[in-house]
Amino acid sequence: MKHKLGMRTIKTAIGATIAILMAQSLGLKYALSAGIITVLSVQNTKKKSLEIALLRLNSTLLALGISCILFLLVGFHPVAFGIYLLIFIPIAAHFKLSDGIVVSSVLVTHLLGEGYVNLSLLINELMLMFIGAGIALIFNLYMPKMIHQIKKDQDDIEEHLRTVLFCLANTTRSQSVSIDEEALFLSLANRLEVARLRAEQNRQNYLFDEMTYYAQYMEMRTMQYHVLTNMRQTLGKVVMTLEQSIMLADLTEHIAMSLHEFNTADDLIKKTKAVLTSCRNQELPKTREEFENRAMLFQYLNDVMHLLEIKRQFIANLTDEQVRKFNPYALEEAIN
Structure with a gap:
């Protein structure tokens, strides 16, 4: 070897x-x-x-x-x-x-x-x-720069997240679980762990400069991953496709397509609240089975809100210096 x-x-x-x-x-x-x-x-x-x-x-x-x-x-x-x-x-x-x-x-x-x-x-x-x-x-004053690799980690993680969200949307709409679902979640978990360790190592290589952003980002995505696992478990308890299922599937797909590092999630939260209001105003369930399934979908919707709130809180907690230093345009200049 x-x-x-x-x-x-x-x-x-x-x-x-x-x-x-x-x-x-x-x-x-x-x-x-x-x-x-x-x-x-x-x-x-x-x-x-x-x-x-x-x-x-x-x-x-x-x-x-x-x-x-x-x-x-x-x-x-x-x-x-x-x-x-x-x-x-x-x-x-x-x-x-x-x-x-x-x-x-x-x-x-x-x-x-x-x-x-x-x-x-x-x-x-x-x-x-x-x-x-x-x-x-x-x-040890010389350490190879990791920004290129960390940015690649971010891109890979966001692509993994999109794939997972599309997978959950499909499950919500059809109650058919993809055969790749387990592998997708496992791959995302492994990718997050490697990226988290790299981001922390990068932070430790700056003695006099603030470099916590990437570690904060990886922590945020890790928290979102745990919410996604809850969403997956909730969907596993839904056994029938309802009108609300289609609404939540469309919402999940919309979130997947809007996924981005600097997306504040404000518009997505407004859209999620609108879906929540619409679901509450719909006719009450007629059977126990429908009631139980709608309850699970309601829990799924709450998890979606939590997923978005994590991202909004991450953006809100960034300092002015971090926003200036790590916005996409500043990053492009720093890397080139």
Whole structure:
């Protein structure tokens, strides 16, 4: 099986090599540890890399402080190292420094191996941490842009949503469930999960710029997906085609054709309310079966309203900056 070298792998290999060479050029002891720290510090996003670097620096300061006191009191003995771990690990966990426990403890073993503590040796350990984490942070400043792929995710998701809505419209009109329905919903769910993770990773790659829009968008579409599953389950309980079935099928198709990233859904909500009013004004059901089926269709219509309200709320919650930055014209300029 062929495996492509990922960007993170390449950055890790080059970064670790540079970290070792830099530590060696400065005459630091245990220079290889700088490379290991780089390997452990390269992350998938800029924010995560910065968080890890700061966390491990704080963890190292805490570890060196505790170990110095213990080694001077107990001696440079494996027992002292065990006591250090008993004290350091709970404290690090309490202050949410757990990701730095392993790296910091490796640096502490250098003190144990040397059998003494002085300012020069402490500076040596701090420099190893600075170089290893610093090189990783510098290399993580470059992240491939994901806008093209995220826009493709959006297009694919919206096309999936249209297909699902047309499928539900057909079921509403004919009470005939498409053989592809299960596959359609499963495909949409998988696509949303992949796109959601990509959008969140993209957000984490911006340190000083607001980039929550795509994550918000994917969350909105995920919420709509859950409503669609409710609509599907409701239709599964309808066993007869009524006048209201045709109205709801036409409405669902209209929503599918109007589906768009920046559609405020206001007009669609007005149309849905009009259908709701029309259904309420119609003659009451004559049989129990008709009553039960119309009740299910009424629930379906309420779900349609919820589906549209989710979109309207998403648009309403966008900031002026987001509207300016992420409208289709601004996006086209940013991508080209």
